Amino acid sequence: MSDKMLSPGAGFIYALSLTALAFILRSEIVLLAMVIPNFLLSLYYGRKKVAWVYVLILISAPGIFLNALFFSNYGTLYTTILGRPIYSNCISSFLIVFLRIAVIGSVGAFFVSYYTPMEIVKGLEKELHFPKGIAFSVAYAFRLMPLISKDFSEIRKVRKQRGYRAFPLTAEEFITYAAPLLRISYERAFWTGVAMELRGFRLRGKRRISSREQARFEK
Amino acid sequence: MRLQSDEAYVSIEELSAGYTKPDVILGASLRVGKGEGALIAGPSGSGKTTLFLAMTGVLSHLLEGKVEGKASIGGLDPLKLEDYELLPSKIGIVLQDPEKQIAMPTPIDELTFILENFGYSREEAEKRAAEALKSVGLQSKANFHVENLSGGEKRRLTIAASTVHDPPILLMDEPTASIDPWGIAEIRGLIRSSLDKGMAVLLIEHKPVFFKDLFKRIYILRGGKLDKFEEKDEMSIRDVDFSVKECGEEKGKDIGSGKRVIEARDLAVGYGRAILRAEELEMREGEIVAIVGPNGSGKTTILKTIAGFIGPIEGEIVGERRRFYVPQFPDMLFIKRTVEEELRDQKMDPRARGSLKDLFPWYSSLKSSNPFRLSHGQRRWLSILIALGYDPSVLLLDEPSSGLDLILYNKLVDLLKRVKNSGKSVMISTHDPRLIVDLADRVYYIQDGRMAEKGKSEACSELYEVAGVVR
Numbered sequence: 001m002s003d004k005m006l007s008p009g010a011g012f013i014y015a016l017s018l019t020a021l022a023f024i025l026r027s028e029i030v031l032l033a034m035v036i037p038n039f040l041l042s043l044y045y046g047r048k049k050v051a052w053v054y055v056l057i058l059i060s061a062p063g064i065f066l067n068a069l070f071f072s073n074y075g076t077l078y079t080t081i082l083g084r085p086i087y088s089n090c091i092s093s094f095l096i097v098f099l100r101i102a103v104i105g106s107v108g109a110f111f112v113s114y115y116t117p118m119e120i121v122k123g124l125e126k127e128l129h130f131p132k133g134i135a136f137s138v139a140y141a142f143r144l145m146p147l148i149s150k151d152f153s154e155i156r157k158v159r160k161q162r163g164y165r166a167f168p169l170t171a172e173e174f175i176t177y178a179a180p181l182l183r184i185s186y187e188r189a190f191w192t193g194v195a196m197e198l199r200g201f202r203l204r205g206k207r208r209i210s211s212r213e214q215a216r217f218e219k
Numbered sequence: 220m221r222l223q224s225d226e227a228y229v230s231i232e233e234l235s236a237g238y239t240k241p242d243v244i245l246g247a248s249l250r251v252g253k254g255e256g257a258l259i260a261g262p263s264g265s266g267k268t269t270l271f272l273a274m275t276g277v278l279s280h281l282l283e284g285k286v287e288g289k290a291s292i293g294g295l296d297p298l299k300l301e302d303y304e305l306l307p308s309k310i311g312i313v314l315q316d317p318e319k320q321i322a323m324p325t326p327i328d329e330l331t332f333i334l335e336n337f338g339y340s341r342e343e344a345e346k347r348a349a350e351a352l353k354s355v356g357l358q359s360k361a362n363f364h365v366e367n368l369s370g371g372e373k374r375r376l377t378i379a380a381s382t383v384h385d386p387p388i389l390l391m392d393e394p395t396a397s398i399d400p401w402g403i404a405e406i407r408g409l410i411r412s413s414l415d416k417g418m419a420v421l422l423i424e425h426k427p428v429f430f431k432d433l434f435k436r437i438y439i440l441r442g443g444k445l446d447k448f449e450e451k452d453e454m455s456i457r458d459v460d461f462s463v464k465e466c467g468e469e470k471g472k473d474i475g476s477g478k479r480v481i482e483a484r485d486l487a488v489g490y491g492r493a494i495l496r497a498e499e500l501e502m503r504e505g506e507i508v509a510i511v512g513p514n515g516s517g518k519t520t521i522l523k524t525i526a527g528f529i530g531p532i533e534g535e536i537v538g539e540r541r542r543f544y545v546p547q548f549p550d551m552l553f554i555k556r557t558v559e560e561e562l563r564d565q566k567m568d569p570r571a572r573g574s575l576k577d578l579f580p581w582y583s584s585l586k587s588s589n590p591f592r593l594s595h596g597q598r599r600w601l602s603i604l605i606a607l608g609y610d611p612s613v614l615l616l617d618e619p620s621s622g623l624d625l626i627l628y629n630k631l632v633d634l635l636k637r638v639k640n641s642g643k644s645v646m647i648s649t650h651d652p653r654l655i656v657d658l659a660d661r662v663y664y665i666q667d668g669r670m671a672e673k674g675k676s677e678a679c680s681e682l683y684e685v686a687g688v689v690r
Contacts, residue, residue, distance in 0.1 A: 116323075116324045116325070116328065117322070117323055117324050117328075118323050118324060118325070118328040118331075118332065121332070136322075139322075140322055143322060143323070143324060146366060147318075147366075151548075151551070154546060154548075154551055155551050157523075157528045158544070158546055158551050158552055159554065161526065161528075161543060161544060161609075162552070162554065162564070162566060162605075162609070163566035164554060164566070176553075176554045176555075179553070179591060180548075180550045180551050180553060180591075183550055183591050184548060184550060184551075187319065188318065188319045190319075191314055191315070191316065191319035191320065192319055192320060192321070192322050193281070194272070194277055194281070194314065195312065195314055195319070195320040195322070196322055197277060197281055197307075198275060198277065198306070198307055198310065198312045199307055199312070199333045199336060199380065200307035200308065200333065200336035200337050200384075201307075201336055202304045202307075203304060203305075203307065203308070203336050203337060203338065204335065204336045
C-alpha cells in the first residue's frame with residue numbers, strides 16, 4: 001500500500017493525538033518541543049507546499065497577542081509597550097495559544113506533506129475503517145490546500161494592485177480575503193463532488209466487477 | 220445489464236426540474252440511440268447544466284432539487300436511487316473545467332481511484348489505468364503531481380477518466396468552457412471515436428459552432444424549453460453562436476501611430492525558469508493587442524509580468540506605469556460587499572469612478588447585490604469596470620470572453636471598443652478567434668515557447684483549423 005516508514009493510518013492517529021494534546025497541555029516548553037520536529041519534517045517533505053501554513057500562523061500572532069492583552073493581562077509586571085503595562089500572564093497566555101496553533105498547524109503540515117491524498121484515502125479506509133465519505137473528504141481537503149495557496153497568492157497581488165494591504169490584518173480584511181477563497185474552493189469542491197459521484201464513488205467498496213467485465217479486461 | 224441495439228441509450232420524457240421547484244427545465248424530451256449523438260445548445264442561464272444534473276439524478280439525489288418526468292440512461296432510471304447508484308458504470312462524463320474534476324494527486328491515482336470505485340482490485344485497476352494513460356499520451360507522466368501537468372494534459376486526463384471503464388454512453392457538460400482550440404480538437408476526437416465505437420453521445424455546449432458538424436440532431440434550450448433545432452432557423456438564433464467568424468484578408472502590418480505604452484526586447488518570463496520568450500513586444504496608445512496561444516503556454520505569465528506581479532527573467536519592460544491586470548477568475552478582484560460599493564471604491568481615481576455605474580447595464584437592479592452572487596458574465600463585467608476605475612493606461616485582460624454567451628460576448632466587444640476609443644490600450648490573452656476578428660489591432664502568437672507577431676487573419680484561421688472546425 002505505502003512504502004512509508006509510518007503508515008497513513010498511524011500517521012493520522014499521530015496527527016490526531018498531537019492535536020488533542022495541544023489542547024490539553026499548558027507547558028510552553030513541551031508545546032515548543034512538539035512544534036520543532038513537525039515543523040522541520042514538514043519543511044523537509046513539503047518545502048514550498050506547506051510554507052503558507054506557517055505564514056498564516058504568523059499572521060494570527062498579533063490577534064492572539066491582542067486577545068491576551070485584553071483578557072489575560074495580569075500577574076507580575078513583565079514590561080511596558082507604548083506605555084501600557086504587560087504582565088506575565090499576558091505573555092504566557094499568548095505563548096500557550098500561539099504554540100497550540102503552531103502544534104496543530106505543523107502536525108497538519110507534516111501529514112499533508114508526507115502522504116499523498118490517495119495514501120490517506122487508502123489508510124483511513126483500510127487501516128482505520130473510516131467511512132469512505134470521510135476518508136475521501138479528508139484526502140480531498142489536502143488536495144485543495146496547494147490550490148488554495150495558489151489562489152491566496154494571486155488574491156494578494158490583485159489586492160495590492162487595488163491599493164489594499166497584501167496581508168489581512170483586521171477582521172474585516174480577513175473576511176474580504178476569505179470570501180473569494182471560499183467561493184472558488186466551494187465551486188471546485190462542488191464539481192469534483194459531482195464528478196466523483198458520477199464516476200462511481202457510491203459504488204466504492206460495494207461492488208465487485210462481473211466475470212464478463214473481468215474477461216473483457218483480460219482480453 | 221446489456222443494452223439492446225434498438226433501445227434508447229439516453230431518453231428523457233417531459234422532464235421538468237429546478238432547485239426548489241421544477242421551474243428551470245420545463246417538460247424537456249429527447250432520445251439518443253446506439254451510435255447516435257445529440258447536441259444541446261443554449262445561452263448562459265438557460266438551464267443547460269440543470270438539465271445535465273437532473274437527467275443524471277444528481278439534482279434529486281445529491282442536491283435535493285426537484286425533478287419530475289421520466290429519464291432513462293443505459294436502461295437505468297437515474298431518478299430512482301437504486302438505479303442512480305449503478306448509473307456510473309453506464310456513463311462516461313466530461314465536465315466544464317478539468318481543474319474541477321480531478322480529485323487525486325497523480326494521473327495514475329486518479330484513474331486507479333475511479334476503477335477501484337467500480338470494484339477492480341488495486342493491481343487490475345493500476346494495469347488498466349496505465350493502459351488508459353498510454354492511450355492519451357500521458358504514460359510518461361503517470362506519477363507526476365497533477366499540478367505539474369499543463370492545461371492540455373489535465374484535459375487529456377479527464378478524457379481518460381471518462382472512458383477508462385469502457386462505458387456505452389458519453390455525457391458532456393460544456394467541455395469547452397475553459398479550453399483552447401487544441402483542447403476542442405481533442406474533445407472532437409473523443410466524440411468521433413465514441414460514435415464510431417457505437418456509443419451514444421450527448422453534448423451540452425454553449426459554443427455549438429465547434430461541434431455542429433458532428434451531430435445530426437441539435438436541440439436548443441431556451442427559457443427552460445428544449446426545442447429541436449432546424450438549420451433554416453439559424454439566423455434566428457440570436458444568443459447561441461452557431462457561425463464561424465470570417466477571418467478576413469490580411470491587411471499588412473499596422474503598427475499604429477500613438478505613443479508607445481509598452482515596449483520590451485529580448486524578454487523571458489516565467490516562475491524561476493523561462494517558459495516564454497519574446498524578441499520584441501510593443502504596444503501603442505489606443506491599441507488592442509491579443510496574446511494568442513494554447514493553455515499553459517505562458518499567456519497569463521506574460522500579462523502578470525507586464526502588470527508587475529512577477530519580474531521578468533531576462534529583459535526589461537518599459538513604458539506606462541499605470542497598468543491593471545484583470546484575472547481570469549473575476550472573483551479574486553472583489554473586496555466590497557455590494558456592486559455599488561465596488562464601483563464607488565475610494566481607492567479609485569475620482570474622475571474615472573464617476574462614470575462606472577453607467578457602464579454596468581444591470582446597475583439599477585443589482586447595485587445592492589453581493590458581487591459574488593452575480594452571474595459569471597456579470598462578474599466578469601464588474602471586474603473590468605473595477606479596473607477602469609483605477610484609470611489605467613494599459614488594461615490587461617486574462618481570457619475575457621471565457622464563459623460568456625453570444626449576447627454578453629457582443630456587449631463585451633462594445634465595452635472594449637469604448638475603452639479603446641477613450642485612448643486606453645488593452646492587452647488580451649485569449650484563444651478565442653472571435654476576439655481576434657472583432658477587437659484586435661495586432662496579434663502576438665505563442666508557439667513552442669516563443670512569442671512573435673502574426674497577422675490577424677492568419678492567427679484567426681489557425682485557431683479554427685487547430686480546433687478542426689468545418690468552415
